[in-house]
Amino acid sequence: MIRVLFATSEVYPLVKTGGLADVSASLPEALCKLGYDVHILLPGYPAAVKAARDAGSRRKTRFRIGQYEVSLWQTRLPGTAVTLWLVDCPPLFDRPGNPYQNENGQDWWDNAHRFELFGRVGAMMAVGEAGVNWRPDLVHCNDWQTGLIPVFLEHYSHRPGTVFTIHNLAYQGIFSHETFRALGLPDSLWRWDQLEFYGQLSFIKGGLVFSDRITTVSPEYAREIQSTEFGHGLDGVLRHRAHRLTGILNGIDTRVWNPEEDPELAFHYGRDHLKNKTQCQAQLQQELGLEVNGGPLLGFIGRLVEQKGVDWLIAVMPELLDRGCQFVVLGSGEARYEEPLKQIARQWPRQMSLTLGYDEGLSHRITAGCDIFLMPSRFEPCGLNQMYSLRYGTIPVVHAVGGLSDTVNDPLEAGIGKANGFRFIKADEQALLATINRALENFRNRKSWRRLQENGMAADYSWKQRARSYGNLYQSILKERDI
Ligand code: ADP
Known part of the structure; x- marks a missing residue:
């Protein structure tokens, strides 16, 4: 059974600002149904830790990263059989507002630190250094918040395979050179073909440059982002890696979105009874x-x-x-x-x-x-x-x-x-x-x-067929890497 760590910064129904949350819930579930052992990794936001506590789940391990005490909770994504790991680090994640911004809609000042730590924990889990007895064959990263995971994994000779999915190329995780230094990332990464992006640090570039495969969420977007019009400055990198880039259309959760039995509707209907x-x-x-x-x-x-x-x-x-x-x-x-x-x-x-x-x-x-x-x-x-x-x-x-x-x-x-x-x-x-x-x-x-x-x-529009495409991709990466 292929084991996949699915790292994401939001997942429905625990925390959602957009489509990424929907995909992060439905794709792992669909893959589990196809026989893949997919575990989700999510920052320990208040709503997520509360749900884990309410479900009677526990912390599995504790360790230090720099000045931070981190623990990992093992629980399940509500309403599913999918395992969910929470990176609990209260000074970074136990905050009001949404995952990226405070209640006034301003980005948290330390987002680079928050998602760098999240990335480090993802990499530790990936190579079996987080103190949990489950180790993935592949890490599936999503958007800039997870962009450093493939970077951290680069130095391990026996690392798992990596996939990076672009849900929206417009959000790139751009920070200053001072932030790059404050994170203590090696100077060797400060290059135009690595993490440097027009004089700044780009998290997403880490995912695009260092992962084995890149995917995005539709075939047409996969073509578009290789053009200057839609490439948000990264079209050159994507053209360079075009042979590693594919587009797989997202599915939808057809149980949550079903007009025949949607609990939010007072009246139900279907294709042959539209009245x-x-x-x-x-x-x-x-x-x-x-x-x-x-x-x-x-x-x-x-x-x-x-x-x-x-x-x-x-x-x-x-x-x-x-x-x-x-x-x-x-x-x-x-x-x-x-x-x-x-x-x-x-x-x-x-x-x-x-x-x-x-x-x-x-x-x-x-x-x-x-x-x-x-x-x-x-x-x-x-x-x-x-x-x-x-x-x-x-x-x-x-x-x-x-x-x-x-x-x-x-x-x-x-x-x-x-x-x-x-x-x-x-x-x-x-x-x-x-x-x-x-x-x-x-x-x-x-x-x-x-x-x-x-x-x-x-x-x-269901995930079944589309999850199969991800499954095929996973298998081809493992074959290539001979894992
Ligand atoms: P994006 O991820 O760019 O925001 P998507 O269409 O991929 O756009 O996904 C947006 C998701 O968020 C959909 O599930 C949509 O129904 C939902 N959504 C967006 N805004 C609201 C809102 N104000 N209230 C309820 N759902 C919303």
Whole structure:
């Protein structure tokens, strides 16, 4: 049985700021079902340590790293049979706020130290030096927070294989040269082809340069990040390692996201009994104080940041509201997007609902209740919301980039027989508006709309097949390394 240590900085349902948390829960579980022995490694945030205590779990080992006392808890990821290890170091991880920021939304001043320590513990576990009697054949690292693990492992002759998955190349873990020195990393790593990135320290570069294989979360994003347009300055490194880079599309948790039995919904429906979707819409409109009028209701859920194309959305809303469309927006993020959205909600109170914050339940009701789901992202490594929408018979309108391009087919390109949504190519608000207009025309044609819904709902978005691709990748690394 292949043993894999899956190192991540967030995992659903314990701690989540984005799609990484969903993937970190569902992929290990799917791999375990395929017969891999996957253990998750997570920093000991307050919610995670509390869940471990409540479950009656224990600390397995204790050791010192520099000035810090560290212990490892062994527990299970709630709701699964997957083993979860928590790196408990209260001065670094027992803090309010989210994993990376304080309650005012500022990055913790010592993030480099926090995730360097996390990386050291990951490497210690990987080579059997953490005092636990389980040792992996492979370490699967995720995003910049785990970027130093392959760096630390480089010096061991009998190290496990390493995979580094890019969930979002825009977040790189960039710190100053002073921080590099303060971490005590060897000077030999301060090179343009190692951890140095335009005069600064880059954690993610560690993962990209030192791991055996690199993956990212969709085939299209794997191609895009090798271009200057989408490479965030790392396209050169990625082109150099192109033969080690693959894109594997994320799956979704089809138990949590199932319109037939979603506990967040008052009415349930499926591909051959869609009628109750209308009730879900009416209920959502009531809940949010919108007029119950049969739509069209357009939704958006996500972080209110530049990546998500919120400015394009804001630009097209007034015209669509004037024409009678309704909008539901759920998310939080930068004030430059929150403020205009608030203003629009004040101006059209019966047509526009804005919920600032994070609300898992509401996100399910929006996914079910909307007619159209908008994802005008400037770039999107994979995107999960479009797959949730497709499964809920809600038609996505997306910018054709990354995983959105791999999952959404437009009738103009694919024909109505294979289409499940609408996509635009040009990166601007006119293209978004024109494509929403096309979607609205189709919305009035019940038969073709129904066809789109059915096509979306019939597809398989589960992890099973996609986890197999990771399994094949693991096996090829072990074969290469002859482990
Ligand atoms: P990203 O990781 O870039 O934020 P993804 O589409 O990959 O984007 O994943 C975002 C995940 O977070 C989805 O599961 C989405 O439903 C969820 N999400 C984002 N914002 C909110 C919110 N305000 N309330 C509830 N869920 C949210």
